[in-house]
Amino acid sequence: MNDEGIQKSAILLLSLGEEGASEVFKHLAPREVQKLGVAMSNLKNVTRDKIEGVLSEFRIQAEEKTTLGMDSGDYIRTVLTKALGDDKAANLIDRILHGGDTSGIEGLKWMDSSAVAELIRNEHPQIIATILVHLDRDQACEILGFFADRLRNDVLLRIATLDGIQPAALRELNDVLTKLLSGSNNLKKSPMGGIRTAAEILNFMPTAQEATVIEGVKEHDPELAQKILDQMFVFENLLDIDDRGIQLLLREVQSESLIIALKGAAEELREKIFKNMSQRAAEMLKEELEAKGPVRVSEVEAEQKEILKTVRRLADEGQIALGGKGEDSYV
Numbered sequence: 001m002n003d004e005g006i007q008k009s010a011i012l013l014l015s016l017g018e019e020g021a022s023e024v025f026k027h028l029a030p031r032e033v034q035k036l037g038v039a040m041s042n043l044k045n046v047t048r049d050k051i052e053g054v055l056s057e058f059r060i061q062a063e064e065k066t067t068l069g070m071d072s073g074d075y076i077r078t079v080l081t082k083a084l085g086d087d088k089a090a091n092l093i094d095r096i097l098h099g100g101d102t103s104g105i106e107g108l109k110w111m112d113s114s115a116v117a118e119l120i121r122n123e124h125p126q127i128i129a130t131i132l133v134h135l136d137r138d139q140a141c142e143i144l145g146f147f148a149d150r151l152r153n154d155v156l157l158r159i160a161t162l163d164g165i166q167p168a169a170l171r172e173l174n175d176v177l178t179k180l181l182s183g184s185n186n187l188k189k190s191p192m193g194g195i196r197t198a199a200e201i202l203n204f205m206p207t208a209q210e211a212t213v214i215e216g217v218k219e220h221d222p223e224l225a226q227k228i229l230d231q232m233f234v235f236e237n238l239l240d241i242d243d244r245g246i247q248l249l250l251r252e253v254q255s256e257s258l259i260i261a262l263k264g265a266a267e268e269l270r271e272k273i274f275k276n277m278s279q280r281a282a283e284m285l286k287e288e289l290e291a292k293g294p295v296r297v298s299e300v301e302a303e304q305k306e307i308l309k310t311v312r313r314l315a316d317e318g319q320i321a322l323g324g325k326g327e328d329s330y331v
Contacts, residue, residue, distance in 0.1 A: 010039035011051060113139055117146035125151065129158035132201070133193045138309075141204035152209070153216030159201065160217065160228055162193025195224070199231035203308060207301045233311065235261065235304040239269055241311075245320035246276040252310045257303045259288050264300035 013021040013036060025033055108116050108131065116139075120128050132140040132155065144152045202210050218225040238246065250258070250273070262270055262285075270289075274282040314320045 006035050006039045007043075010036055010043055011046060014040055014043065015051060109135060109139065113142035114146055117143045121147060121151070125154045126158050128155045129162055129193065133159060133162060133197055137197075137200045138204045140201050144201065144205070145209065149212055149216070153213050156198055156201065156213050157217050157220055157224075159193050160195050160198035160224060162197075164193065195227050196231050199228050200312075202228065203232055203312070204305065206298075206305075233308060235264075235308060236266060236269060238311070239272055241320060243276050245314075246272065248314060248319055249307070249311060250276060252314070253307055255285070255288075257306060259285070259292055260295055260300055261303040261307050262289060263292060263295045264297065264304065 013024060016024070025036075028036070108119075111119075116135075120131055120143075123131075128151075132143060135143070144155060147155065202213060205213070214225055214229065217228065238249075241249070258273070262273065265273075274285065277285065311320070
């Protein structure tokens, strides 16, 4: 979800009323709740036109009165408490409204990535790897981005070679993280970590960092590096998706994002995209591509990463099949 999407969602939730908004929060992941909570608390002086535009977009009629900008702290406290319960909501409310902290690995999911990185950067790399495999892949990637190259490479290598986690191993974490161990002595080893996890984290990483990490793993174990690459899905692998899958993807991608992403794509991939559009839409896209001026490589890569997130979501939902394995491709 981009910044504009988060702001629109925050406006929508504030317009729904406490009961409706709390029901929505129950279905969101910790990271989504955190982002939306912060956006809701930061909304100030939202115009009626803006509200009506958002509500129109989501096909919801605007109410006569809105709580926007009017004691939003109390509103957020009520909504989150109804959605999450007193204990979890209290931690998150403190985090959003007062800069409070949380504890335990589960609590890390509610924290900013920079704060998590600062908290764990001095732990042993094996401990850091153990923590990161418990987090969402994009959050783990962001946390790795705050580390120096050497630590980032070491941690990713350990994630790739991790074959499971015994609860007893987590006792090495500091006091802030011990909450997760409560009553866990008899749990079975959790099937976390491994090559797939490492590849999924790398898929969220900027290309320059991604290449550096892969090179670091290659120096240690070339065969392992190739196995990770085989599990990755890069932009050129869109060629491996069938036409129906491409058509589904195109419905989810904004035109401007697609134009920028295709600026760095091979002609073969461009043609695959064109053939899965109507003739008129394809002609318009070609014209816009030609008219688009120079675009920074970093911007192209960022848009390609965003599209790949959509690909992975559609694949996880079973809507499309990833037809091939990743390749060691860098442009």
